[in-house]
Amino acid sequence: MLEIxxxxxxxxxxxxxxxxxxxLTVKAGEVAAIMGPNGSGKSTLSYILSGRxxxxxxxxxxxxxxxxxxxxxxxERAAKGIFLAFQYPVEIPxxxxxxxLKVAMNEQRKYRGEDELTTPEFMRRVKxxxxxxxxxxxxxxxxxNVGFSGGEKKRAxxxxxxxxxxxLCVLDETDSGLDIxxxxxxxxxVNALRSPDRAVVVITHxxxxxxxxxxxxxxxxxxxxxxKSGDKTLAHELEANGYADIIEAAA
Amino acid sequence: xxxxxxIKMTAAETALVDAYTAQIGDLPGDGSVFSVRDTLVxxxxxxxxxxxxxxxxxxxxxxxxxxxxxxADPTAxxxxxxxxxxxxxVLSVRNGxxxxxxxxxxxxxxxxxxxxxxxxxxxxxxxxxxxxxxxGRINGGLVRGGLEIxxxxxxxxxxxxxxxxxxxxxxxxxxxxxSFGAGATxxxxxxxxxxxxxxxxxxxxxxxxxxxxxxVIWIVLQQQGAADTHLGQIxxxxxxxxxxxxxxxxxxxxxVRQEIHGKTSGExxxxxxxxxxxLGGESHTDVTFTLGxxxxxxxxxxxxxxxxxxxxxxxFQGKILVAKDAQKTDAKMACNTLLLSDDAxxxxxxxxxxxxxxxxxxxxxxxxxxxxxQLFYLMARGVPxxxxxxxxxxxxxxxxxxxxxxxxxxxxxxEDVISTWLDKHA
Numbered sequence: 001m002l003e004i005x006x007x008x009x010x011x012x013x014x015x016x017x018x019x020x021x022x023x024l025t026v027k028a029g030e031v032a033a034i035m036g037p038n039g040s041g042k043s044t045l046s047y048i049l050s051g052r053x054x055x056x057x058x059x060x061x062x063x064x065x066x067x068x069x070x071x072x073x074x075x076e077r078a079a080k081g082i083f084l085a086f087q088y089p090v091e092i093p094x095x096x097x098x099x100x101l102k103v104a105m106n107e108q109r110k111y112r113g114e115d116e117l118t119t120p121e122f123m124r125r126v127k128x129x130x131x132x133x134x135x136x137x138x139x140x141x142x143x144x145n146v147g148f149s150g151g152e153k154k155r156a157x158x159x160x161x162x163x164x165x166x167x168l169c170v171l172d173e174t175d176s177g178l179d180i181x182x183x184x185x186x187x188x189x190v191n192a193l194r195s196p197d198r199a200v201v202v203i204t205h206x207x208x209x210x211x212x213x214x215x216x217x218x219x220x221x222x223x224x225x226x227x228k229s230g231d232k233t234l235a236h237e238l239e240a241n242g243y244a245d246i247i248e249a250a251a
Numbered sequence: 252x253x254x255x256x257x258i259k260m261t262a263a264e265t266a267l268v269d270a271y272t273a274q275i276g277d278l279p280g281d282g283s284v285f286s287v288r289d290t291l292v293x294x295x296x297x298x299x300x301x302x303x304x305x306x307x308x309x310x311x312x313x314x315x316x317x318x319x320x321x322x323a324d325p326t327a328x329x330x331x332x333x334x335x336x337x338x339x340x341v342l343s344v345r346n347g348x349x350x351x352x353x354x355x356x357x358x359x360x361x362x363x364x365x366x367x368x369x370x371x372x373x374x375x376x377x378x379x380x381x382x383x384x385x386x387g388r389i390n391g392g393l394v395r396g397g398l399e400i401x402x403x404x405x406x407x408x409x410x411x412x413x414x415x416x417x418x419x420x421x422x423x424x425x426x427x428x429x430s431f432g433a434g435a436t437x438x439x440x441x442x443x444x445x446x447x448x449x450x451x452x453x454x455x456x457x458x459x460x461x462x463x464x465x466x467v468i469w470i471v472l473q474q475q476g477a478a479d480t481h482l483g484q485i486x487x488x489x490x491x492x493x494x495x496x497x498x499x500x501x502x503x504x505x506x507v508r509q510e511i512h513g514k515t516s517g518e519x520x521x522x523x524x525x526x527x528x529x530l531g532g533e534s535h536t537d538v539t540f541t542l543g544x545x546x547x548x549x550x551x552x553x554x555x556x557x558x559x560x561x562x563x564x565x566x567f568q569g570k571i572l573v574a575k576d577a578q579k580t581d582a583k584m585a586c587n588t589l590l591l592s593d594d595a596x597x598x599x600x601x602x603x604x605x606x607x608x609x610x611x612x613x614x615x616x617x618x619x620x621x622x623x624x625q626l627f628y629l630m631a632r633g634v635p636x637x638x639x640x641x642x643x644x645x646x647x648x649x650x651x652x653x654x655x656x657x658x659x660x661x662x663x664x665x666e667d668v669i670s671t672w673l674d675k676h677a
Contacts, residue, residue, distance in 0.1 A: 050631050051630070051631070052627050052631075053623075053627070054623075073630065073636065074627060074630035074631045075630040075631075075632075075633050075634055075635045075636060075639070077631075078630070078631055078632055078633035079633045083631075084631050086628065086631075089628070090624050090625050090627075090628035092625050092628070092629075092643070092646060093646065093650050094645070094646025094647060094648070094649040094650035094653070095642055095643075095645075095646045095649075100629075100632075100642075103634055103638070103642070104629075104632040104633050104634055105633075107633045107634050107635060107638065108632075108633035111633065111635075143646075143650075160632060164632070164633070
């Protein structure tokens with residue numbers, strides 16, 4: 001489903017190279033965890049996958065379902081089924097949450113040549129998904145992410161994900177700022193989306209989240225490259241011994 | 252050579268003076284009114300329209316910007332339009348001519364301003380606010396319509412009162428002395444609009460007084476045509492514990508100056524100014540505001556949001572004066588601007604003049620492009636770039652409108668004005 005080949009990318013503004021020859025393959029149905037120390041390029045990778053313009057790909061390619069997505073902008077990638085759950089969801093005062101959800105769902109449908117949702121159908125879907133994630137209706141009446149607690153923001157991200165039904169979900173440090181109850185709710189939301197035709201990339205610092213979202217594969221990112229891949233036991237190894245051994249072995 | 256000869260009148264100045272001379276037998280007014288009119292027109296003739304050398308007109312050089320003034324056409328016709336908010340009481344003023352028809356809500360009395368000109372009671376109110384009060388001068392010289400509105404003490408108006416000023420072409424000069432009795436509550440919509448693309452020249456002065464405890468929302472909605480000149484002024488005086496929430500929306504016109512001049516006269520008075528300027532094309536729009544906190548314990552907040560497209564130019568001047576005795580004044584002013592093209596231009600000049608020593612006052616101004624992180628967030632959810640930009644521009648101003656949330660129909664109507672404008676210009 002996702003194939004990253006020898007990817008090199010830099011910050012557009014100052015030319016700093018962050019991703020330096022990254023290779024990664026994630027198959028449909030797979031949950032892949034990306035772990036790595038601070039500054040290894042984890043968040044950058046998530047932004048590049050979703051099409052943020054602050055980064056420039058200088059070499060290599062990203063294939064999604066066999067096609068390069070480098071020429072597609074963020075909205076086109078989203079409409080094709082790539083979803084990024086933000087580490088820091090963005091507050092947008094003046095945009096009502098419900099209005100935003102409706103526009104996002106319908107714009108994606110339009111792009112795919114599907115009919116727009118009727119208002120009652122839209123309401124029904126939001127109500128159902130919100131209840132699953134224990135999101136209070138009051139929260140949906142507020143402007144997008146404004147005045148949400150850290151946990152509410154993360155739950156709102158998962159709500160968007162379950163409404164938009166993407167094919168490739170990228171979760172960027174979704175566990176940061178969550179207490180254990182919120183973490184369970186969020187993980188349940190993600191697990192509910194696991195399916196044979198959907199892939200999930202979980203970017204995380206800690207093993208903790210992976211106790212709840214159990215990965216099929218684990219990849220260690222360091223200095224913009226995947227330096228080691230393995231199964232879920234690799235995450236436990238990292239938790240016990242830290243990154244130093246692996247980094248040394250790779251050097 | 253003396254100074255008087257040094258001034259060669261511009262086409263616009265000549266047209267304004269000629270408009271007076273041509274109508275002199277026709278303009279309403281008794282001897283006292285005409286004595287004021289004569290003085291004002293004489294001042295216009297000798298001093299001319301203000302230039303950038305006059306401080307309060309520095310960013311709007313009226314003498315240069317006002318190239319021509321269309322002739323007044325007494326036969327011009329304009330139709331009334333539907334009320335902005337369904338259910339409003341509409342007071343219609345078309346091409347400067349008032350007609351008082353229909354039922355008024357309890358506690359509201361309306362009198363034609365023409366009667367006040369004819370009996371001379373309007374004369375004192377025609378005085379200008381100062382040597383630089385060009386709007387007061389033009390309007391005082393040429394005013395021939397308007398309404399005097401009185402809202403009785405403790406009257407509670409359920410539906411908005413819409414003063415609907417419809418212009419088709421030519422000139423209109425109107426005045427609206429409006430007084431709210433003690434404890435009165437009301438929403439007034441002063442709505443200026445044009446029915447076509449023909450050139451108009453409009454001046455309008457509202458003179459608003461709030462007695463003790465009155466609570467008023469006043470909306471100035473300016474939607475003139477793309478060729479029109481609009482000179483608006485609202486003066487206000489707030490009594491003890493009076494509350495005025497003034498909302499100014501500019502969404503039209505070619506050359507626009509909206510002045511707001513107010514003072515707090517009673518302790519506990521609270522003033523809120525919210526301004527939205529939607530600017531596009533080659534228009535020039537100036538909002539100039541002065542507020543005197545004249546007595547202790549009064550509060551004010553001012554938030555202006557400007558959205559500037561194309562080659563449009565916007566100006567916001569805001570000056571808060573806190574008198575020596577006005578201790579415990581709390582005043583905050585902010586002017587935020589989205590500049591959406593390389594040729595868009597906005598000048599902001601916030602000023603505080605504080606003579607008291609125990610006050611809380613502040614001001615700030617920001618100018619920015621669309622927030623790229625917000626834009627990316629919307630796009631990452633599948634919203635195409637154009638649509639995402641439009642949503643963010645709309646959000647920038649919608650935030651201000653939402654403060655009127657107690658009146659859903661009003662919020663809806665204003666949001667509609669904004670999104671219609673943005674759909675056309677963005």
